[in-house]
Amino acid sequence: MYYIGIMSGTSLDGIDAVLVNFSGLSFSLLYTCHIPYDQPLQTELLCLNRTGENELHRAAVLSNRLSGRYAQAVRQLLEKSGIDPGEIVAIGCHGQTVRHCPQPENSYSIQLVNGALLAELTGMTVVTDFRSRDIAAGGQGAPLVPAFHHEMFAHRDIHRLIINIGGITNITSLPVTGSVNGFDCGPGNMLMDAWCLKHTGMAYDRNGSWAKSGRVIGPLLENLLDFPYFSLAPPKSTGREMFDLDWLQPYLTDDEATQDVQSTLLQLTVQTIANSVETYYPAARELYLCGGGAHNGALTARLQQKLPDQRINRTDVLGIEAEWVEACAFAWLARQSIERTPGNLPAVTGASGSRTLGAIYPA
Template sequence: MYYIGIMSGTSLDGVDAVLVNFSGSSFSLIDTCYVPYDPFLQAELLGLNQSGENELHRAALSGNRLSRLYAEAVVCLLEKAKVDSGGIVAIGCHGQTIRHCPQSEYMYSIQLVNGALLAELTDITVVTDFRNRDIAANGQGAPLVPAFHQQMFSHSDVHRLIINIGGIANITSLPVKNSVSGFDCGPGNMLMDAWCLQHTGERYDQNGLWAKSGKVIDYLLKDLLSFPYFSMPPPKSTGRETFDLNWLLSYLTGKEAAQDVQSTLLQLTVQTIADSIRAYYPTARELYLCGGGAHNETLVARLQQELQDREIRKTDVLGIDADWVEACAFAWLARQSIERTPGNLPAVTGATGRRVLGAIYPA
């Protein structure tokens, strides 16, 4: 029961691909592959997050380029694992989000991928477009990974929280008795990465060392935290439409030191995660991190300082490396789709009921 999961998130850094084996109720991660975006593709995808000249044509071309990159990742995986494409049931491909507008007046979410082209290039059945069926049922279409977290990480006696810190940070609550819940807290690495790239030329702040060299600007942090999204009750989800550099610049005077802004952005991620936990999950004592932010030592240290009475570890100790959890989730969501089994959790997304997610492109 081999499936491939492909994830390219709001960090816009590249493609995570995994080969997994589902056998009954068991799960194993067979192999992984990461393919980075080249600077041109990264810039084009970032530009498509806003309206621009000839954007429909540019989006179609980018979807094709992405699909060819996804196909490269599939070839990489199969060669590493020495598995033939005929042995793969399906590819679950999230695609690259360029717009996420689940609000009732819009009701759509766009992830760039040409599912037909990917199926043609790989000769493997492809499942894409996981979000819009949930949105059609009045849900947020995100986050979708909590259902996978429930299957992989739940404990019969312990209330656990899974905290994914990618471009956006989100929480999954896995209580002992009550239903699973979760939501997007706010920016994860997204603003930090953008600010770092603009001022240092580096794609991200390694271990948060640049942020650590600065100091938190108290008035700026207070102003950022006053933004209405942070006080909204769940279910809720967000993305670059809300939290981009223009949003940040609207709060700056222009006199702030760049490293101090970076330190403040890191604290914003920490504070919004910690505040969400204190507000909604005060009894949870085990916290497990995944996503790129799990490797940011400064961020993790500050989060532990905020939540001193809780144990914080990576999902590695639960059996799935922190870097690959989301890609594994979309392999699982592909299996749910192929087997015509619901993949969403209404308590998380706000949908009116459970739904089978995804559009299928047969091999």
């Protein structure tokens, strides 16, 4: 029962792809690959987060280009594994989000991928467009990974939290009894990465070293935390449309040291996670990190200071390395779609009921 999962998230660092095996109730992560985005592609994708000239044409062209890169990732996985393409049941490809607008009156979410082209390029069944059905059912279409978190990481005796720190941070609550829950806390790496690139030329602040060289600007942090999204009750989800450098700029005086702003942005991510835990899941005692931010030592250390009663670790200790969890989730969601089994959690997204997600392009 081989599936491929492909994820390219809001951090815009590139494509993560995994080859997994579902056999009965067991799950195995077999092979992985990462294809980084070059700077021109990142810039083009960022531009599509805003209205602009000829954007429909640009989006269609980029969908085709990205589908070629997704196919490249599939080829790399097959070369590593030696598995015959005919043995792959399906590819689950999330696509690259360029717009996410979950407002109730006019909801939509756009991920760039040409599923038909990807099926042609690989000769495999492709499942894409995972969010639309949940949105049609009154949900926000995100986050979708909590259902997978429950399948992989739930414990019958321990209330666990899974924190995915990508461009956006989302939290999943896996209680011993009661329903699985979760939501987007706010920015994860997105603002830190953008500020770091602008002022150092580096794509991200490795291990939070630059942030550690600065100090948290208390009044700035308080003003940022007053933004209405953070006090909004779940279900809720967000993206680049809300949190980018244009959002940050009005809060700045331009007299701040750049490393101090970086330190404050790191603390914003930490504080919004801690506030989410303390407000909604105070009984949880184990917290597991995944996504790129799980490798930020400064972030992890500050989070442990804010949540001293939590045992904080990476999902690696639960069997899936932190950087591959989301790609694995979309392999799982593809299986749910192929087997006509629901993949959303209404308590998380706000949908009116469970739905089978995804559009299928047969081989």
